[in-house]
Structure formats: structure tokens, C-alpha cells
Amino acid sequence: TEEQLRQALKMESVGRLAGGVAHDFNNMLTVIMGQAQLAQMKIAPGHPLWQPLEQIGTAAQRSSQITRQLLAFSRKEIIEPRPVDLNQLITEAQKTLLRLIEENITLHCLPGADLWPVKMDPSQVDQVLVNLAVNARDAMPNGGVLSIHTDNVHLSQKSCQYLHDAVPGDYVQLVVSDTGVGMEAEVLEHLFEPFYTTKGVGKGTGLGLATVYGIVRQNGGFINVYSEVGHGTSFKIFLPRTSGDAPAGTQRRCADVRIGS
Numbered sequence: 001t002e003e004q005l006r007q008a009l010k011m012e013s014v015g016r017l018a019g020g021v022a023h024d025f026n027n028m029l030t031v032i033m034g035q036a037q038l039a040q041m042k043i044a045p046g047h048p049l050w051q052p053l054e055q056i057g058t059a060a061q062r063s064s065q066i067t068r069q070l071l072a073f074s075r076k077e078i079i080e081p082r083p084v085d086l087n088q089l090i091t092e093a094q095k096t097l098l099r100l101i102e103e104n105i106t107l108h109c110l111p112g113a114d115l116w117p118v119k120m121d122p123s124q125v126d127q128v129l130v131n132l133a134v135n136a137r138d139a140m141p142n143g144g145v146l147s148i149h150t151d152n153v154h155l156s157q158k159s160c161q162y163l164h165d166a167v168p169g170d171y172v173q174l175v176v177s178d179t180g181v182g183m184e185a186e187v188l189e190h191l192f193e194p195f196y197t198t199k200g201v202g203k204g205t206g207l208g209l210a211t212v213y214g215i216v217r218q219n220g221g222f223i224n225v226y227s228e229v230g231h232g233t234s235f236k237i238f239l240p241r242t243s244g245d246a247p248a249g250t251q252r253r254c255a256d257v258r259i260g261s
């Protein structure tokens, strides 16, 4: 549709611009961090300039993290889509996800049985999971449940009426839900736009969901979002079933994991 084309063009130009700026910016930040450190080495911790120099260093470091995210967003990575089993990739990503979320958040993985393979680059699946998990974590400052579940679904012409961007066919559904703060209509409207963030300076870049959207579209899928303020959010990602075979021995189960007590 015209809206999708607009979004794709926007992503592309934003990506190119961001990549160039981020690269130059990162070089300058290295100088700032280096010089602040050098100056600090010449004075004692009690010196009146110690604190300001410390703050320069910390701010430069945080800026550098943001530019690195920008670079990752704009990088034209070599993508090698191949038939994969999402359940297996989720199992493999679990350790990373547990490290990302807080102690007061429980991770539930509910893998669908005999999942159809989808054609995707495994690193893109990781990116999708990580970006959604980070958002879920940020939406649950007081703890809650992050659940990831998968299933095979057949979308008929009729069921497509109730979904955005849907085309009838066989899909693997990946649902990432949280019991967090949820979103107002205003936020939902701008959700996938590059640089749209409500997280404040130095915290969010607004590139997480733009990246997720780009990856899903690139692989012929689509996303639906359900959110209720005060109750939580659910991202439903539909990825087309592929006829190719996923590598053997991939029907491993991913168990429920609880961290903390």
C-alpha cells in the first residue's frame, strides 16, 4: 500500500542519513571522552573540576551508545534468509533475553507444537526478540510477565478482515506480550516511525520498533499490536510459512524460566 511504501522510503533515507552522521559523531565523541579522561588524570578526585569532567565523560559515553545504535540501524547487513525454526531460535535467545530483563520480570516461553519453518536470517529473529523484550522491560518498571509464544495459523480471507496488512495464507505467529503500562492511542499511531520515542533524552532512540517493522516487512510478514493502558501490550507478528525444511532436531521445547525468587 501507499502507507507501506512511504514508511519504507522514510526508513531508507533516515537510515542513510543516520549512518553518516553517527559515524562522524562517534569519532568526535571519542575525542571528547579521551580528553576528559586525560584532564582527569592530571588532577586529584577532590579537585573542583573532577566532578564536571566526570559528567562530560558519562554524557559522552551515553551519546556514544546512541550513535552505535544508529549505526546498527543504518548498516546494510548481509542478510541470508533460510528456513528456520522459530522455537529453536527463541530457545537459543533465552539467555540473552534473561540478561536484558529485570529480576522482577518473569519470562514465559510457550512454543507451539510442530511449528512450520519460516524463511529468515537468524540474526534478524534475534533483533526482533531483543527489541521487543527491551520495550517490554521498560513498560514493566514494577515487574510483570513477558511471554513469548508461537503458533501455526491459517488466515482465511475472512480472518484477514480483522487484521491490518494481512494477506490470506499460512503463517507462523510470534506473539510477544507484556503486562506493562500499555499505550495511549497517540503512541500507537506513531509506534513504528523512526525516532518516535516517549522514553526521554538519553534513554530511547525510537529505532527499536522501526527496525522490527523493517525486518518483518522484508520477510513478507506483518504486525498487529494490541495494547491497553494499565494492562499491557501484545505484539503479534505473522511470518509466512516456507516450504523449505528447517534444520533437523529442532523441535526442542523451551521451558518456562523464572528468575529471582
Ligand code: ADP
Binding pocket: 131, 135, 136, 139, 178, 180, 181, 182, 183, 187, 191, 192, 196, 197, 198, 199, 203, 204, 205, 206, 207, 208, 209, 210, 233
Ligand atoms: P524506543 O524504545 O527507543 O523508545 P521503539 O521504537 O522501540 O523506541 O518504541 C517507540 C515507543 O513505543 C516507546 O518509546 C514506547 O513509548 C512505545 N512502546 C513500545 N513498546 C512498548 C510496550 N511494550 N509497552 C508500552 N509502550 C511501548
